[in-house]
Amino acid sequence: MIIRVEREELQKKLGNIQNIVEKKSTMPILSHFLLSVGEASTISATDLETAIREPINIIERDEEGELCIPARKLFEIVREVDGEIKMESDGHEWIKVSAGRSSFRIACMNPEEFPKWPGLDGKTRLSLPAGRLHEMIEKTLFSAGESDTRYTLNSLLFHLRPDRGLFTVVGTDGHRLAEIDEPFEDLPSEEIKVIIPRKSASELRRFLTEDEENVEITITEKHLVFTVGGINFLVRLIDGTYPEYEQVIPKGNEKRLEIAREGFIKTLRRVSVISKDRNSPVKINISSGLMTVNSSDPDLGEARDELEINYEGESLSLGFNARYLLEALNSMEAEKVIFELQEPLTPTLLREEGNERFLTVIMPLRI
Amino acid sequence: MLQKVITEKRIILLVDMDAFFASVEQQVNPALRGKPVAVTGGGTRTVVTTSSYEARKFGVKTGMNTYEALQACPHLIIVKGDHARYTHTCAELKKIYQQFTPLVEIYSVDEAFLDVTTTEHLFGGAVEIGKRIKTEIKRQFGISASVGIGPNKLIAKLAADISKPDGLRWIKEEEVPEVLEDLPVEALWGIGKRIARRLEALGIKTCGELGRAPVGVLRSHFGIMGEHLKMMGEGIHNGEVTGDEGDGEVKSVGHSMTFPVDLWKRPEISRELLRLSEMVGARTRRYELRGRVVSLTVRYRSFETFTRRRRLECSTNDTRRIYRAALSILDGIRLREPVRLLGVTLSELENIRGQRPLFHEEQRREDLLRSMDDLNQRFGTLTVTWGACINPLRHPGVISPAWRPSGIRKSL
Numbered sequence: 192m193i194i195r196v197e198r199e200e201l202q203k204k205l206g207n208i209q210n211i212v213e214k215k216s217t218m219p220i221l222s223h224f225l226l227s228v229g230e231a232s233t234i235s236a237t238d239l240e241t242a243i244r245e246p247i248n249i250i251e252r253d254e255e256g257e258l259c260i261p262a263r264k265l266f267e268i269v270r271e272v273d274g275e276i277k278m279e280s281d282g283h284e285w286i287k288v289s290a291g292r293s294s295f296r297i298a299c300m301n302p303e304e305f306p307k308w309p310g311l312d313g314k315t316r317l318s319l320p321a322g323r324l325h326e327m328i329e330k331t332l333f334s335a336g337e338s339d340t341r342y343t344l345n346s347l348l349f350h351l352r353p354d355r356g357l358f359t360v361v362g363t364d365g366h367r368l369a370e371i372d373e374p375f376e377d378l379p380s381e382e383i384k385v386i387i388p389r390k391s392a393s394e395l396r397r398f399l400t401e402d403e404e405n406v407e408i409t410i411t412e413k414h415l416v417f418t419v420g421g422i423n424f425l426v427r428l429i430d431g432t433y434p435e436y437e438q439v440i441p442k443g444n445e446k447r448l449e450i451a452r453e454g455f456i457k458t459l460r461r462v463s464v465i466s467k468d469r470n471s472p473v474k475i476n477i478s479s480g481l482m483t484v485n486s487s488d489p490d491l492g493e494a495r496d497e498l499e500i501n502y503e504g505e506s507l508s509l510g511f512n513a514r515y516l517l518e519a520l521n522s523m524e525a526e527k528v529i530f531e532l533q534e535p536l537t538p539t540l541l542r543e544e545g546n547e548r549f550l551t552v553i554m555p556l557r558i
Numbered sequence: 559m560l561q562k563v564i565t566e567k568r569i570i571l572l573v574d575m576d577a578f579f580a581s582v583e584q585q586v587n588p589a590l591r592g593k594p595v596a597v598t599g600g601g602t603r604t605v606v607t608t609s610s611y612e613a614r615k616f617g618v619k620t621g622m623n624t625y626e627a628l629q630a631c632p633h634l635i636i637v638k639g640d641h642a643r644y645t646h647t648c649a650e651l652k653k654i655y656q657q658f659t660p661l662v663e664i665y666s667v668d669e670a671f672l673d674v675t676t677t678e679h680l681f682g683g684a685v686e687i688g689k690r691i692k693t694e695i696k697r698q699f700g701i702s703a704s705v706g707i708g709p710n711k712l713i714a715k716l717a718a719d720i721s722k723p724d725g726l727r728w729i730k731e732e733e734v735p736e737v738l739e740d741l742p743v744e745a746l747w748g749i750g751k752r753i754a755r756r757l758e759a760l761g762i763k764t765c766g767e768l769g770r771a772p773v774g775v776l777r778s779h780f781g782i783m784g785e786h787l788k789m790m791g792e793g794i795h796n797g798e799v800t801g802d803e804g805d806g807e808v809k810s811v812g813h814s815m816t817f818p819v820d821l822w823k824r825p826e827i828s829r830e831l832l833r834l835s836e837m838v839g840a841r842t843r844r845y846e847l848r849g850r851v852v853s854l855t856v857r858y859r860s861f862e863t864f865t866r867r868r869r870l871e872c873s874t875n876d877t878r879r880i881y882r883a884a885l886s887i888l889d890g891i892r893l894r895e896p897v898r899l900l901g902v903t904l905s906e907l908e909n910i911r912g913q914r915p916l917f918h919e920e921q922r923r924e925d926l927l928r929s930m931d932d933l934n935q936r937f938g939t940l941t942v943t944w945g946a947c948i949n950p951l952r953h954p955g956v957i958s959p960a961w962r963p964s965g966i967r968k969s970l
Contacts, residue, residue: 338871340879365915434917472911512913536914557912 192258193279194228195251198269198290201276204247205266207422208236210394211243212262224262225305229255236262237306241391242425244308250275257302258286268295308425315351315379315410317358321419322402327360327371328392330549333518334369335362335389343431347392349408349415351375351383361436367515368436368552369522385415386429398422440552441538444531448477449501449544452528456520458496462486463513465494471513472556477532478506486513509535510556516541519551567731569684570799571672572706572714573655573691576723578668580610581701582647583637594631597639598624599818607639611723644668647699654694658687663799671711673799688726709734712795715747734793738765746790753787756780765791811849813837814901820859822896831884832877833947834902839877840931842904846912848873849904852883856891857899865901866891873908876927877944880904 205224213221224236228249235244258280265288269276272290280286283302288295328347336344348361357372398419399406406419417424463471465486474485482500487493509532520528525543532539535555542550575581579597584590594613596606606627609618616631627634648667655662658681661673678684688705695703706718707728714729716737721727729737743765744754760779762768768791776784789795813834821827831854842849850873857863866887874880884902915921933942 340871340874363916365917365920366913368916434919438918439916468908470911470913510912512911538916552916554914554916557914 192228192256193251193253193277194249195275195277196247196249198272198274198276200248202266202269204234204245205262205269207245207397208234208243208262209266211236211238211241213238214263220259220300220304220306222261222263223259223300223305225302226258226260228252228257235305235308237425239306240388240427241394242306242308244423244425246421256280257305258283259300259302259305260286261297261299264297268297309414311409311411311414311416315383317351317375317378317408317410318405319358319373319375319408320402321399321404321406323373324406324408324417325396325399327373328396328399330371330522331360331362331369332389332392333362333522334364334367334551335392336364337389339364341365343386343429343433345389346386346429346433347389348433348436349383349385349387349410351378351410353378353380353382361433363434363436365434366512366554367519368439369519369550370436370440370552371549373548383410384433385410386431386433387415387426388429391426395424395426398424439538440550441531441533441540444533444537444540446477446502446504446507446532448482448530448532450482450498450528450530452520452523452526452543454498455528456517458482458484458498459513459517459520462494462496463517465491466513467491469514472510472558473513473516474508474510474558476506476508477502479503507532507535508558509539510558511553512556515553519553522551523549568673568675568709569678570708570711570714571674571684571688571691572665572708572711572718573651573670573672573688573695574704574706574715574718574722575651575668575695576702576704577608577610577614578701579608579639579644580613580637582643582699583640584610585700586643587637590635590637594618594634595637596624596627596634597637599639599816609634650698651695654691654698658691661799669715671714671799685726685728688728692724692726710793710795711797711799712747712790713793716741716745719745719747735766735769738769738791738793741765743768743791748790749787753780757787765793767791769793809907810903810905811838811842811845811847811907812853812901812903812905813841814855814899816857816899817897820896820898821900822893827888827897827900828885829946830900831888831902832881832944834900835881835884836877836943836947838902838904839875839880839927840934842875842907843927843931844935846910847907848875848910850874850906850908851904852880852887853901853903853905854884854887855899855901855903856893856897858895859898860895861898862895863899869906873906875904875910876923 208224212224221238224234227233232247232249233244234247268288272293274291276288276290278286278288283299285296286299288297331347335347339345344363344365350359350361352359356374356376356378358375359370359372361370395417404420406417409416413428415426415428462473462484463486465488467488471486476483479502480499481497483495483497485495519541523543525546527544528541529544530541536557538552538554540550540552580595583597584595592612594616595610596613596618597608598604599607604624606618606620606622608620613631613634618627618631618634624636644667652662652664655670655672659672659674659677663671665671674684674687678687681687684707688707692703692705695701702724704718704722704725706714706721708714708717709731713734717727717729741764743749743757746765762771768787771788773785773788776788780787815834851867851869853865853867855863855865868883868887870883915924930942
C-alpha cells in the first residue's frame with residue numbers, strides 16, 4: 192500500500208492522540224495507533240480506558256488496508272521533516288516513510304492485534320454545545336479524587352435526572368464536591384448514572400474547544416462515546432457505585448454570607464503564606480458584617496486578615512483547608528459568592544450569586 | 559524545636575545497663591543479689607534473655623534454653639521476666655539522662671545515647687557527666703551501668719562495650735585509629751557474624767584492615783553498604799542522637815512484638831498483624847497523621863530479620879488499610895522459618911489537620927475509630943478491638959528492640 196498525506200494534517204492528528212498512547216511498554220500494541228485507509232480514512236488509539244478515532248485526510252492511496260504504527264516515533268518524524276509525506280508498506284511488519292529527501296523505515300505491528308472498537312448498542316443519546324460540556328468538566332474536575340482507594344471517586348459522575356429535567360456532572364474526593372446542572376427537555380425517561388475516569392474527562396476537554404459545535408453523547412452499558420467534529424472519543428465506564436452525593440448537599444444552612452469573590456481569594460492567599468504545605472489549614476470567624484481569617488503554625492508564626500461581608504446573625508468559627516476554598520472560588524466567575532454555613536462541622540455550601548446551576552460543597556476541618 | 563549546634567567535634571555518651579533485666583530482678587528481690595540469676599522470657603518461653611554477671615562466670619549465655627543454662631550452672635536461679643518492670647525502670651532512667659542534656663535517644667530498653675556536646679561544660683565535662691549518671695543510677699535503682707564516651711555513636715558504643723561491666727571509658731577522637739587497629743570487626747556495633755564472615759573471606763579481620771580496604775571492593779560485595787562499612791572501619795559514623803519526640807516531626811509510627819512462642823500458622827500471623835496494625839493505626843490517628851508507606855518486619859527463629867515496604871496509592875491511618883497492606887506484603891514472602899517477631903510501621907507521614915469527611919459512611923467509620931481510640935486511651939490499649947484480635951498470645955516475654963518509652967520512633 193502506498194499513501195500520501197499532508198504533513199500538517201498528519202502532525203495535527205498524531206498530536207491529538209499522543210496523550211492517549213501508552214508510554215509504558217507493558218503492552219507494546221498500545222503504543223501504536225491504527226491507520227485505516229479506505230473511503231473514509233481514520234486514525235485510532237487507545238489505552239484501554241479511553242479510545243479515540245478521528246478522520247484523516249489521505250491525498251492519495253493505491254489500495255485500502257490497515258497499518259499499526261508506533262505513534263510516538265511517527266509523530267517525532269513528522270515534526271522533523273518537511274513537505275508531503277509518503278508512506279509505503281509491504282505487508283504489515285515495516286513501513287517506509289519518506290518526505291523530500293529524507294526516508295525512514297520503522298517497525299510496525301500486526302493490525303489484527305489492535306484492540307477492536309467495541310460494538311455500540313447506543314440507546315441513549317444527548318446533544319449539547321461542546322463549550323458547555325467543556326465548562327461542566329472544568330468546574331467539577333478539580334473536586335474529583337486523584338488517587339483515592341475509593342476508586343469511584345477518581346472520576347466524574349454524569350447523572351441524567353429526568354424527574355428534574357437535568358443533566359448533572361459531579362466531582363468529589365470525599366472532602367468536597369462540585370455539582371453543575373444543565374437543563375434538558377427531552378431526556379430519556381429513566382434515571383442514568385455513569386462514572387467516567389478522571390483522566391478520560393481531562394483528556395476529552397481538548398476536543399471541546401469549539402463553542403458552535405455540538406457534542407453528541409451516546410451512553411451504552413459499558414461505554415460513553417462523545418462525538419464532536421467527526422472525532423469519536425470513547426470512554427470505558429467505571430464499574431461501581433457513586434456515593435449518594437445529593438444527601439450531602441446542605442439544603443437548609445441558615446447562616447448566609449455574601450462575600451466579594453476576589454477579596455476572599457486574596458485574603459485566603461495571604462493567610463496561607465503561614466503554612467508548611469499546600470493544604471493550609473485556616474480558621475474563619477464570622478460575625479455581623481465581618482469575617483476574620485487566621486492561620487498559625489508552631490514553627491512559622493501567625494497570620495490574620497479580615498474582610499467585610501454581608502451577614503447579620505450569630506458568630507461562628509470554623510476551620511477549612513484553604514486550598515479547597517481557593518479552588519472552588521477560582522472555578523467561579525461572579526463578582527459575589529454566597530457562602531452558606533450551619534455548624535462548625537457540617538457541610539458548607541459555596542456558590543455564585545445569581546447562579547443556581549453550579550454549587551460546591553466543602554467539609555470543614557475540626558479546630 | 560531545639561536548635562542543634564553543629565560543631566566539628568561532638569561528644570556522645572552511651573549509657574548501657576549491665577545485665578539489665580537480671581540487675582533489676584536482683585534489686586527487687588534482695589535474696590537474688592550476689593547469686594547467679596537468669597531471666598527468661600515470659601509465657602512458655604524458656605530462653606535466657608539476660609543473666610547476672612555471677613551466672614555468666616559459669617558460662618550462662620543469652621539465647622540458651624533453661625536446660626542448657628542449668629547444665630552450665632546447676633545452682634542457677636531462674637526468674638521469669640517482668641516486662642512492665644523493665645519498661646518502667648527505663649522511663650525513670652530517661653529522667654536522669656535528661657538532667658544533663660535534652661538530646662537523649664532511648665536506643666533500646668537498656669541503652670541510651672546522650673549528645674552532651676553543648677552541655678558538657680555546665681557539668682564539668684563529659685567524664686563527670688558519666689560518673690554522675692552512674693552514681694545516680696546506683697543510688698536510685700541499685701544497679702550498675704557502663705558509660706562509653708566518643709566522638710560519635712559508633713565509638714561511644716564501642717567504648718561502653720569494652721569497659722563493661724560498671725566501666726567508664728572515653729575514646730577521644732585522636733585515639734580512635736589506635737583503638738580500632740587490631741580490634742576484630744565484629745566488635746563494632748552493626749557488624750554481625752554474617753558480615754564478619756563475608757569480610758573475612760575478603761581477608762578483612764580487623765577494623766584497621768576494614769578502614770584501609772579499597773571502597774570499590776567493599777562496594778562490589780556489599781553494595782551501597784560498602785562505603786558505610788569502610789567508614790565504620792575508620793571509626794566514622796554520622797548518625798545523630800535524635801533526641802525526643804516533640805522536638806521535630808515524627809517520621810514514622812511503628813510497633814513490633816516478639817511472641818511468647820514462635821508463630822508458624824498463617825491465621826496466627828495474620829491475627830498478630832491485625833493487632834499491630836491497630837496499634838499503629840490508633841497511634842497515627844492520635845497524632846492526626848496519615849502515612850503512605852507500610853513496612854513489615856519479620857524476624858525468624860534464627861534471628862534473621864528483614865523488612866519489606868509497600869507504598870499505598872493514598873495515605874491512611876485506618877487500621878483495615880494498614881492491615882491489608884501488611885498482609886499483602888506477607889503474601890509476597892515465602893516464610894522459611896517460624897516467626898519470632900513481627901513489626902508494622904507506617905511512614906511518609908502527613909498531617910491531616912482534622913479534615914472531616916463529607917460522606918456519612920466515612921464519617922461513621924471515622925467516629926467508630928475515634929470512639930475505639932478514646933476508650934483504649936482511657937482503659938488501656940486494645941480494650942476495645944477487632945474480633946479477630948481476641949485471645950491473642952499474651953505477655954510477650956521479650957522487649958522488642960524497637961520499644962521506646964513513648965512507643966514512637968522518629969527515624970525510619
